[in-house]
Amino acid sequence: MSNQKGLSIIFVLLGVIAVIGSAVGVYFIGKSQLPKSQTQNQSISQTPQPAPVISSSDETANWKTYTNTEIGFKVKYPIGWEYSEVREGDPLHLYFYPKHSSDLKPRDSNEALAPIELVILNDSNALQCLAEDQKACLDFKVDGVSAKKYSLKNFHEVVAFKNKNGNLFFELMSPKFDKNAFAPGSYKEYYNFYNISEAERKKIFDQILSTFRFF
The missing domain is CATH 3.40.1000 (Protein Transport Mog1p; Chain A)
Incomplete structure (x- = not known):
């Protein structure tokens, strides 16, 4: 009876450790991907855009x-x-x-x-x-x-x-x-x-x- 009780406690502890480990893993994975995402956003925002083409409205220019x-x-x-x-x-x-x-x-x-x-x-x-x-x-x-x-x-x-x-x-x-x-x-x-x-x-x-x- 005491052996079963001890095993139950061990399983509970292992479950808690697994949950904590999963949470920590998710945290570090998310943290490692954040700079990459920010870098991509910065790269996109810094891409030079072509200057707009302004057409001349002066119809007499070539007269x-x-x-x-x-x-x-x-x-x-x-x-x-x-x-x-x-x-x-x-x-x-x-x-x-x-x-x-x-x-x-x-x-x-x-x-x-x-x-x-x-x-x-x-x-x-x-x-x-x-x-x-x-x-x-x-x-x-x-x-x-x-x-x-x-x-x-x-x-x-x-x-x-x-x-x-x-x-x-x-x-x-x-x-x-x-x-x-x-x-x-x-x-x-x-x-x-x-x-x-x-x-x-x-x-x-x-x-x-x-x-x-x-x-």
Whole structure:
């Protein structure tokens, strides 16, 4: 009887020792794995990430540039467009238009049916004439120079400003044309011919204006 009691005590002690041993083993196993897990986390967090690619939103970056060293300015115009330069006495006229305009014939051979024009002149009355004909006027800046944007009867927009010396007047304009501006038999709907919508024309006008620089 006493032998059985002694064996029971031994089995109980062995069980307690086994439980304690298991707990200690689990503790050390967990402790040995913790640094490895932290190292992995640190390795993941320290992995360099590629820099985000920022695409340029400046649609005029690759446009062509017209430069006039005599007057001292430059301006950009779209890829796929052309310009013609005409001097009529003192003023300089620049006409910007899409390339595909082979059979667009004006009634007046001296008139260019271009959606955007730039006129440079030294007429001191130029701004006064615009002011008298205006329907609306907006003040803003062109290359740091004070300018006015006019809404006129025969134009979508006219932007007028002086150069930095104040001796020349610049007018960037977008004329309106009707069928009477075209030679008989050659009339086509103006914007359909150029394949340019009113919204696109306005956007290009504002973009050209934004690229104007004096030097």
